[in-house]
Amino acid sequence: MFAIGEASRRSGVGIETIRYYEREGIVPAPERAPNNRRLYSANDIGRLRFLRRCRDLGFPLAHAKTLLDLSESRHEDCQSVRKLAESHIENVRTKIGELQRLEAALNELTANCAVGNVACPLLRRLQSD
Amino acid sequence: MFAIGEASRRSGVGIETIRYYEREGIVPAPERAPNNRRLYSANDIGRLRFLRRCRDLGFPLAHAKTLLDLSESRHEDCQSVRKLAESHIENVRTKIGELQRLEAALNELTANCAVGNVACPLLRRLQSD
DNA sequence: TATAACTCCTGTAGTCGCTACAGGATCAAG
DNA sequence: CTTGATCCTGTAGCGACTACAGGAGTTATA
Numbered sequence: 001m002f003a004i005g006e007a008s009r010r011s012g013v014g015i016e017t018i019r020y021y022e023r024e025g026i027v028p029a030p031e032r033a034p035n036n037r038r039l040y041s042a043n044d045i046g047r048l049r050f051l052r053r054c055r056d057l058g059f060p061l062a063h064a065k066t067l068l069d070l071s072e073s074r075h076e077d078c079q080s081v082r083k084l085a086e087s088h089i090e091n092v093r094t095k096i097g098e099l100q101r102l103e104a105a106l107n108e109l110t111a112n113c114a115v116g117n118v119a120c121p122l123l124r125r126l127q128s129d
Numbered sequence: 130m131f132a133i134g135e136a137s138r139r140s141g142v143g144i145e146t147i148r149y150y151e152r153e154g155i156v157p158a159p160e161r162a163p164n165n166r167r168l169y170s171a172n173d174i175g176r177l178r179f180l181r182r183c184r185d186l187g188f189p190l191a192h193a194k195t196l197l198d199l200s201e202s203r204h205e206d207c208q209s210v211r212k213l214a215e216s217h218i219e220n221v222r223t224k225i226g227e228l229q230r231l232e233a234a235l236n237e238l239t240a241n242c243a244v245g246n247v248a249c250p251l252l253r254r255l256q257s258d
Numbered sequence: 259t260a261t262a263a264c265t266c267c268t269g270t271a272g273t274c275g276c277t278a279c280a281g282g283a284t285c286a287a288g
Numbered sequence: 289c290t291t292g293a294t295c296c297t298g299t300a301g302c303g304a305c306t307a308c309a310g311g312a313g314t315t316a317t318a
Contacts, residue, residue: 005294015295016277024275035284037295046256053255057238058231061275071252078249082242085251089235096228099221102187106218109186113211120207122214123200126182127175134265144266145306153304164313166266190304 001031007040011048018048026051026065059088130160136169140177147177155180155194188217 008015021027027047031039040048047068054064063084070077112121137144150156156176160168169177176197183193192213199206241250 003295014277017275019297020276035295037284046258049258050255055275057235058228067252067255071249071256076249076252078242078252081249081251082239085235085239085242089232089239092228092232092235096225096232099187099225099228103218103221103225106186106214106221110211110214110218113207113214120200120205120210122210123196123205123207126179126196127200129175129178132266143306146304148268149305164266166313184304 001039001041002045004038004040007038007045007048011045012052013048021048021051024061026061026068057088058092059084063088130168130170131174133167133169136167136174136177139174141181142177150177150180153190155190155197186217187221188213192217 002010004015004018007013008018011018013021018027022029027044030041030044033039050068050071051061051064054067055061059067066084067081070081109122109125131139133144133147136142137147140147142150147156151158156173159170159173162168179197179200180190180193183196184190188196195213196210199210238251238254
């Protein structure tokens, strides 16, 4: 059993974040030592690591929790997992598209904003009616 | 002079957001009618529209405010504008790259998660030590 | 003129996922 | 015995809104 600092190091989840997950019911409250300090099992730490990986993949915390629950249920519902993952991929693709359009717009706006312009064309465009 | 609802319609900035901008000092407090309602001039509305365009381009609000201030100063500092815009474009490019790597990772993880798998490979990977 | 429906006001709290304290208790090492 | 690390609870802050609650004033219709 490990103290929260060690659990943090082993899982890659920050101490404050671990306590936050507990408060929010993302992970169950761990055992406590007689001195009231939290004690984490290897299993608990595995759960935290699982959550960190989900977060690294950009899943919102609520979905990370769902995936965690799915991963701990007896009959792993691969179907549900895939559905969640695919909808997430779709979101990521959408966001990439949005940002690419943004980049194009910004490039165009700054293109004319080159050397020694008197009136700034970018500002002109932002001001226009 | 226009009431806040009309200013919202004309600028494309939500009513609550307009009041928020005022609270935060992003825009100056407008005139008030004798009945205490806010009154916006065409100029005020132009400012709001300017901010909306900056936000649409993904500038953080603080930078939007800086751009607005630059646009209203006597000698338009095109240099500063360009610097802000270029650093923002850089951020957008970085974010695009991150999301693309994310998408690749998710694609790889879900690739094996195809039809009728018994044990879900995605969960396996998330669980691994 | 009465009433309904709309718009506006202030102030506060919620969103998301942490992160950063404050103020204290406990523990390990020298 | 003291120093410094770690832990505890509880609360507030981040960014940029958004959504109320509870009230007041305005406009349109019957």
